Amino acid sequence: MKRNIEKSLYIVAVCFFLSAYIVFAPGCALKQVQYTAVGTAMGTVITQHIYTKGENITGNIMEIITSLEQDRLSYRVSESEVSKINAQAGSDLFIALSKELNDDLTTCFNVSTKSEGAFDITVGPVTRLWNIDAWVSGENTEQKIPEPEQICSTLTHTGFDKITYSDDQMLLPEGMSLDLGAVGKGIACDRIADYLDQEGITGAVISVGGSILTYGEKEKGILWTVGIVNPRNTETPIGTVSLSGEWYVSTSGDYERYMEVDGKRYHHIMDPHTGYPADSGLSSVTIVCKSGILSDALSTACFVLGEKEGMELADYYDAAVLFVDIEGKLVMNSAMEKIFRQTKEN
Numbered sequence: 001m002k003r004n005i006e007k008s009l010y011i012v013a014v015c016f017f018l019s020a021y022i023v024f025a026p027g028c029a030l031k032q033v034q035y036t037a038v039g040t041a042m043g044t045v046i047t048q049h050i051y052t053k054g055e056n057i058t059g060n061i062m063e064i065i066t067s068l069e070q071d072r073l074s075y076r077v078s079e080s081e082v083s084k085i086n087a088q089a090g091s092d093l094f095i096a097l098s099k100e101l102n103d104d105l106t107t108c109f110n111v112s113t114k115s116e117g118a119f120d121i122t123v124g125p126v127t128r129l130w131n132i133d134a135w136v137s138g139e140n141t142e143q144k145i146p147e148p149e150q151i152c153s154t155l156t157h158t159g160f161d162k163i164t165y166s167d168d169q170m171l172l173p174e175g176m177s178l179d180l181g182a183v184g185k186g187i188a189c190d191r192i193a194d195y196l197d198q199e200g201i202t203g204a205v206i207s208v209g210g211s212i213l214t215y216g217e218k219e220k221g222i223l224w225t226v227g228i229v230n231p232r233n234t235e236t237p238i239g240t241v242s243l244s245g246e247w248y249v250s251t252s253g254d255y256e257r258y259m260e261v262d263g264k265r266y267h268h269i270m271d272p273h274t275g276y277p278a279d280s281g282l283s284s285v286t287i288v289c290k291s292g293i294l295s296d297a298l299s300t301a302c303f304v305l306g307e308k309e310g311m312e313l314a315d316y317y318d319a320a321v322l323f324v325d326i327e328g329k330l331v332m333n334s335a336m337e338k339i340f341r342q343t344k345e346n
């Protein structure tokens with residue numbers, strides 16, 4: 001996976017391409033332009049469809065995502081704000097946070113508290129112990145399951161409740177670190193929406209890996225249709241959600257990054273209480289709500305919690321939720337029932 005990410009980032013300049021075509025409204029002169037772009041950032045594929053009467057802003061959006069990753073969120077980039085915080089772990093000096101990161105961390109800790117630790121951005125030492133960066137969708141059969149003692153001792157360096165956090169400042173205990181991998185793509189969608197507001201864009205659908213932003217409209221009265229991946233056949237959607245205006249759709253699944261040992265799948269969504277991949281009987285969770293960071297945090301949290309508690313959490317945040325379990329059964333809350341349509345062959 002790491003190799004793929006590096007390769008993807010390396011070829012970003014090559015594989016980033018643009019196309020545009022003119023959209024005519026019946027009986028009108030030139031109405032608006034659709035710009036389409038596909039590129040790579042945050043170690044994932046970014047797809048943009050933008051409807052505007054103005055100029056092509058797809059390149060600016062790629063820059064927003066890249067700078068969010070490099071300057072703010074990535075623990076892998078030594079100059080990022082998160083890396084600088086991680087480098088201070090164990091010091092008894094409070095670390096001052098930027099307003100943006102402070103707002104995002106407030107949301108993260110809120111979801112951590114409400115999910116009783118199922119969502120936890122301090123889980124990084126556990127994901128590194130499992131070496132999930134090396135997993136490429138089941139291919140790495142030589143990967144090993146960590147010993148229970150290793151997991152136990154790693155868990156002493158995790159737990160959001162060990163962090164002292166108040167008034168835009170943080171004290172990170174020795175050996176701990178922040179990993180915003182579960183929310184980075186959702187945060188990117190939030191930042192993109194702010195930029196679309198600023199630019200007065202008519203409509204857009206932008207996907208940042210497993211997080212998707214729908215914005216405005218492309219034609220009056222036409223809904224956006226977003227496909228939801230079938231976790232056991234990722235080539236075809238299991239269904240679609242139909243949305244009007246600004247919404248955020250995030251999916252967490254056991255198919256994104258995993259290894260298989262003796263026929264058992266070990267995936268990248270960890271239960272922070274056990275230090276093992278979450279064993280909640282689910283293969284994917286999709287959240288639709290009004291915030292990118294929340295949709296991304298909740299999809300991860302609900303995956304760990306499982307159907308019953310996950311649904312309570314989604315309802316608490318007024319989010320629509322769809323669970324697909326490991327048998328392929330679909331369960332959703334009433335908010336999702338209103339917008340979801342299952343694909344016939346599923």
Ligand code: AMP
Pocket residue numbers: 118119120121122123127132179180181182183210251252253256268269270271272296299300304
């Ligand atoms: P997502 O695909 O949005 O569910 O995010 C999964 C990523 O978040 C993983 O690759 C890890 O980097 C990180 N992660 C794994 N488990 C958790 C968890 N329980 N809470 C927060 N972050 C997690």
Ligand code: MG
Pocket residue numbers: 181182183250252295296297298299300
């Ligand atoms: Mg997530």
